[in-house]
Amino acid sequence: MIPWLLAALSLCTPGTGLPPRHMDSVIHMVEALESPHANVTVTMAELALALGGCSTPGCRAVLGEPPNVTTAPPALNPDQWQLLTQLLHRDAAVLAPDGSTVALGPLLAGIAVGLRRAGEGPILDAPVDPLFAVTIAEALGTSFLLARRGHGATLGPGGCWDDVDHPQNYTLMGPPSLVPDAVANGAMDGVLLGNRLAGDPIWLAKLLRDYYGTGNGTEEGRPPSSYRRRDFGVLAGAGKLEKEVLAMLRVLRVLPPTRELLEDVGAEEEVAIAQRASREFTERYVECPAIVPRCMWGARPYRGTPKPLSLPLGSVYIHHTFSPGTPCRSFAACAGAMRAMQRFHQDTRGWDDIGYSFVVGSDGYVYQGRGWHWVGAHTKGYNSRGYGVGYVGDFSATLPDVDTIALVRDELLPCAVRTGRLRHNYTVRGHRQMGHTDCPGESLFREIETWRGFV
Incomplete structure (x- = not known):
């Protein structure tokens, strides 16, 4: 198997003494970076790209080479910086206030596309919708290509945290795929929030707080994140997801790291893979409800x-x-x-x-x-x-x-x-x-x- 794919098939995060792996910790870092007194020139979306949130061949083909960031921005303390470097690998995850687990890589890649569409950076000319490409289309296409060769599962599994009040360790409950539940959640959120930013750019900290809620114990009602399946289904319906997976497969066919996966895949089978991937993702993550495990x-x-x-x-x-x-x-x-x-x-x-x-x-x-x-x-x-x-x-x-x-x-x-x-x-x-x-x-x-x- 291609070496970079081996590392991607794991979503178990090691425990540390750092701040909890909770969305609130991420929001605190975004607030620090966006503070008028922060004296920084790098955004959270740019840090995500620099630290591994866009490490796959297709994502780099769409968003370009990541910026070079080797030292911590002065607005972040050492513990925050260490946590961030661990969380901004594509598949690292955090616990959201609604109890769902979200991979930050696809979430922040989608946000990066939204900001660029709003005029905060270039969008490369590509035969794909960049928002779907960097969040879900590449991961889905690659996962189903690997399954065709007998390499593991296509979707899922979910997992559990060691402590929902102070989450550090997240353990999968079955064989890993390139699209475990956390990546699916992060991808759907990346599409929704990237789409929102493209049409109405606002401070990222406010966007995240409004979307996920401000704390694990709020009784103020359902946060928008609990509607992600319904809302993603609206944006990805009418064949949109299938179209974007197929377009991404055709991009992967010409990229040196991934073209070997498609060497013996003809045009008809390529279409069939896109159809199957989009159908199974939709059935599992849009049409079925999320079930919180014991x-x-x-x-x-x-x-x-x-x-x-x-x-x-x-x-x-x-x-x-x-x-x-x-x-x-x-x-x-x-x-x-x-x-x-x-x-x-x-x-x-x-x-x-x-x-x-x-x-x-x-x-x-x-x-x-x-x-x-x-x-x-x-x-x-x-x-x-x-x-x-x-x-x-x-x-x-x-x-x-x-x-x-x-x-x-x-x-x-x-x-x-x-x-x-x-x-x-x-x-x-x-x-x-x-x-x-x-x-x-x-x-x-x-x-x-x-x-x-x-x-």
């Missing part, structure tokens, strides 16, 4: 031996948690609600684990309970027949917000069908239909009566 919300271990489900299942049972009775609107609040429910289910109910298969927060994310493959304890007598999906809150008199309802109805359930976990003719029922309970609350029950599959 290790991210701080789950206790399962007690005993879990029983496997026989997939695909035929039913979905909708619940509300009742307690907690208030919808959670941030990663910190939803993770806390998950831990509280698991403690109650294990310590008071005596169950092996949290009962639900999945739990839905009002922060834009689905949280893994027992997950896709293990029998839950959500609907007595029917736990092996369907998934139990609980909305955090008491929805007797009120409804979850529109986006939170859609997260299950329009994303989770169709995704489960496409991935073979749920039958295409699945049924939806409220918990009250299966036992003596008011769950999922009168208002939510009336809502699910309108869903496809309700019986």
Whole structure:
């Protein structure tokens, strides 16, 4: 395999005593660089290019050779500079306030394109859209070319941080690809923020704070970053992503470091690779919702031996948690609600684990309970027949917000069908239909009566 690709297939960041690998740490550095008293001439986007954020052949072909920056800008202290040099390799990642993990390389490469389009530097003449090229098109095309040769996965996996309050170590949960979840998130954010800057240039620190939110515990509502899948889908729809992957493959064909990957790839297969790459990326990262794994919300271990489900299942049972009775609107609040429910289910109910298969927060994310493959304890007598999906809150008199309802109805359930976990003719029922309970609350029950599959 090409040597520079070997290093790119890893996204485990080593722990240090440096500031936490959190987006807030990055924003603090951007604020320092943008301070009117900073006395610096280099931007964060330029530092990203100089320190490895655009190290791949295609990215350099689009953005040119990076600037030469060998010493720390005076605005950054030694710890910040050391952290930055580690984070600005293309695949190094940070934890965002919404609980998602974001690779800084594609994020800041997209921002660099946006700034250049706004007049802050040259855009090279290339047969590709530079914004898509430096964020996702090259990574996708190369990943699927490598898979064609039998070299690993094409997309994913996700991973988990050692400590969400002071993140230092990020460990992947499966075989690496060139497009793990963190790179997918960083690429989508790079497209969205680069597009925003091109049309309305503002201070980068403000842009990042507004997009990601200001802290891990805010209750002010969903940050725009939690809508990245929906918003990226708008910009990349109607064949745009496929077109840009194909254009990037044709650029890679003439670059010395990558042309060997395409030596035996004909024009028809080139088109097929672009189609497959864009389709699978869209299905995984746009049409399916993000699911927060157990290790991210701080789950206790399962007690005993879990029983496997026989997939695909035929039913979905909708619940509300009742307690907690208030919808959670941030990663910190939803993770806390998950831990509280698991403690109650294990310590008071005596169950092996949290009962639900999945739990839905009002922060834009689905949280893994027992997950896709293990029998839950959500609907007595029917736990092996369907998934139990609980909305955090008491929805007797009120409804979850529109986006939170859609997260299950329009994303989770169709995704489960496409991935073979749920039958295409699945049924939806409220918990009250299966036992003596008011769950999922009168208002939510009336809502699910309108869903496809309700019986």
